[in-house]
Amino acid sequence: NAGVTQTPKFQVLKTGQSMTLQCAQDMNHNSMYWYRQDPGMGLRLIYYSASEGTTDKGEVPNGYNVSRLNKREFSLRLESAAPSQTSVYFCASLTGWRTEAFFGQGTRLTVV
């Protein structure tokens, strides 16, 4: 039982490049989330998917797109990376309002 798996773990991009961060969970959870965490900061919600087939903007969605590919997978895409998107990205999932979220180990992204 792997829990929440994020790939890649590290990535360096040049300004203007695009990339997709992958997230998969094997716990049959309904809801999935993407956060970014900057040094000394809390987690800021980028996008979330409360259930398969739905996606909603969080606090900082600009510059990102998401796809809930199926119940297991939720990807985050940067179409044209900017240095301001340098951050650690976390994916999380949970199954309902009575339960806690489980987190991946994070993707450390640097945009130069």
Place this chain on the structure above:
Amino acid sequence: SQQGEEDPQALSIQEGENATMNCSYKTSINNLQWYRQNSGRGLVHLILIRSNEREKHSGRLRVTLDTSKKSSSLLITASRAADTASYFCATFRAGGTSYGKLTFGQGTILTVHP
């Protein structure tokens, strides 16, 4: 702006002392959760309190929730050096257009000196 605001931003104590962290939020919630993060690692869930609960215990952790004041506190009793970490509150909404939204506060950095 973030849903949760935590106070203090940093807390430094000696082993054996109690640590109290506070969280305030802005909108109605269905539950409030506390998480711990060790440096450079992912978040680990500590405790969840539902909106109809006022207090909850788990080992050395005690959480209170006051929905009228939109605030919560996390108490760690008899702290240990291994409790050194960042602690975050998170609020979950299960109603209206924000169904399923889970948002975090900025966190409290706890340092426990041996």
